[in-house]
Amino acid sequence: MIALLNELAKGFMAENKNAVIEINQKSIESTGGIMSAAEGKVDIGMTARSLKEDEKKLGLQTFEIARVATVIGVNKSVTLKEISSDNLCRIYTGKIAKWKDLGDGGKIVPLTRPDRDATKDTVRKNIACFRDLKEPETVVIIPTAPEMSKILANRPDTIGFTDSVAVDDSAGSIVAVKLDGMAPTTENVRSGAYKIIKNNILVTKGQPDGAVKDFITYIKGPKGARIIEANKAVPVK
Numbered sequence: 213m214i215a216l217l218n219e220l221a222k223g224f225m226a227e228n229k230n231a232v233i234e235i236n237q238k239s240i241e242s243t244g245g246i247m248s249a250a251e252g253k254v255d256i257g258m259t260a261r262s263l264k265e266d267e268k269k270l271g272l273q274t275f276e277i278a279r280v281a282t283v284i285g286v287n288k289s290v291t292l293k294e295i296s297s298d299n300l301c302r303i304y305t306g307k308i309a310k311w312k313d314l315g316d317g318g319k320i321v322p323l324t325r326p327d328r329d330a331t332k333d334t335v336r337k338n339i340a341c342f343r344d345l346k347e348p349e350t351v352v353i354i355p356t357a358p359e360m361s362k363i364l365a366n367r368p369d370t371i372g373f374t375d376s377v378a379v380d381d382s383a384g385s386i387v388a389v390k391l392d393g394m395a396p397t398t399e400n401v402r403s404g405a406y407k408i409i410k411n412n413i414l415v416t417k418g419q420p421d422g423a424v425k426d427f428i429t430y431i432k433g434p435k436g437a438r439i440i441e442a443n444k445a446v447p448v449k
Contacts (some may be wrong), residue, residue, distance in 0.1 A: 213258045213412050215377060216278065216443050217366065222366045225438050231423050232272045239356055246272065249415045255424045259414040260330035260342065271421055277431050278412040278445040281376040281396035283388045289368035291316045294390040301341035303371065304346045311369060322351045323363060323372030330410055331357070333372050338408045339391075361386065375410065376401075376444045385445045402446045 221233035221253045240248065240391050242259035249257030250270040255361070259443045263274060284300065292314055296372060302308040303322050307432060311317025324347055325332040354360040354372065361378040363384035364370050376396055388396050399405035420428055437447035 213260060215260065215381075216412065216440065216445060219429050219439050219443060220436055221427075222431045223435060224427050226258050226422075227430075227435075228426065231426070233423075233427060238342055239358075246270075246415055250416055252417060255416065256420075256427070259413045259415060261333060262411065262413070263279050263415075271418060272415045273417075275414045275416075275428055275432070276333055276411055276448045277414055277436070278440045278447055279409045281401050282331055282338075282408040282410055282443045283374050283379055283389055283396045283400075284376040284391050285364050285365075285372055285379055285386045286414065287364055287372040288385050289317070289386055290371065290387065292388075292389055294393065297339050297341060297392055298411060300339065300391070301345060302348055304342070304345060305349055306350055309350075318369050321370045322347075323354050323360060323370055323397075325355055325357075325360065325373055326355065331375070334408055334410055335373055355376060358382070364421055380444045398446060399439070411448075414421060 214237060217235050221235055221437055225231055225233055242261050245257035245259045246263065246267055248254045263272065266352060288440050290311060291400060292311065296316070299308060299314060303320055304324070308314065309320055311320055332392060352370050354363060357374070357378065358372055360372050361382065364374060365382045374386065376388065394400060394406050398405050401409055416424060440447040
């Protein structure tokens with residue numbers, strides 16, 4: 213969400229010369245964003261998941277601003293354009309270890325995210341065979357989204373979990389494959405046909421006011437929606 217909020221802040225400050233929106237450029241993950249808002253460390257927290265039951269008791273207000281496709285991405289060296297959920301799970305359990313078993317290529321390098329990560333949580337919830345899947349040591353855990361994007365873009369034969377924004381930013385170095393015949397396009401996210409999505413949510417301690425309220429209102433309005441769409445996400449009114 214950092215890149216998206218950077219663009220939204222630029223748009224807002226261009227129209228509100230006295231306002232200053234500072235975006236933390238280092239991810240503190242969804243839990244960090246939620247707790248920082250709850251503890252008053254930030255005016256607005258960012259989370260790519262819904263609040264958990266214990267977090268709902270913290271007096272937070274939530275504002276969903278966008279939906280982004282969670283993408284099964286491969287390095288451009290991989291010729292595969294589509295994969296089934298079953299074969300994806302076979303890769304992540306080590307049962308399929310070479311791309312030639314799915315068409316053409318060398319040894320598969322599977323990349324994953326930590327279990328606490330919102331992207332990983334989205335995959336587990338929406339791909340049935342991943343819910344209780346135990347990944348072997350051959351699956352490489354990548355701590356952050358930027359690192360995932362960098363490795364997918366630069367290391368041949370890799371496959372991993374990323375999003376539509378990272379794919380677009382890679383300028384062709386990362387390729388989004390269809391999952392069970394469904395492409396992670398903006399249109400499919402908007403229609404609900406593509407199910408593996410992350411919900412981009414802002415959280416505040418209590419009802420926002422002042423510049424915080426104005427910024428959220430801007431994001432939820434038509435100008436914010438255009439910026440969100442330009443960043444390959446689907447705005448939520």
